[in-house]
Amino acid sequence: MVVLDTNIIIDHLRLQGSGKSYLRKLEEKFTKDLLSVSIIAVQELYSGQSTKDPRREEYLLATIGSLQILPYTYEVSQLAGEIARDSGETIEFADSAISATAITNGAELCTLDEKHFKNIKHLDLLQI
Secondary structure (H helix, E strand, O other), rough: EEEHHHHHHHHHHHHOOOOHHHHHHHHHHOOOHHHHEEHHHHHHHOOOOHHHHHHHHHHHEEEOOOOEEEEEOOOHHHHHHHHHHHHHOOOOOHHHHHHHHHHHHHOEEEOOOOHOOOOOOOEEEEEO
């Protein structure tokens, strides 16, 4: 399984689903049932102003609709807190939650910003 960071979805939305998006490249490598997103990434996506536009929100929903949406459970929240506590540097709430989601689900994380995640123990980053 692969957990997609929020920026993979944003890249796809900005490129209007062209074949150049990283999500399209991942869909060529993996079956759709292996691609997932954290519910925290959904929250991040909805914090953007573009979701006020019904057409853009519809496109967002169509994009994430084929992905498995992984919940933010007690186990994930505990691990996310430990990651934030033990990272040795400031880590955003969403980044610790998304990385904990990947670890808890035995998944790789696919991101366009590896520097935010490179020092997290037990996190496997997918090289794209």
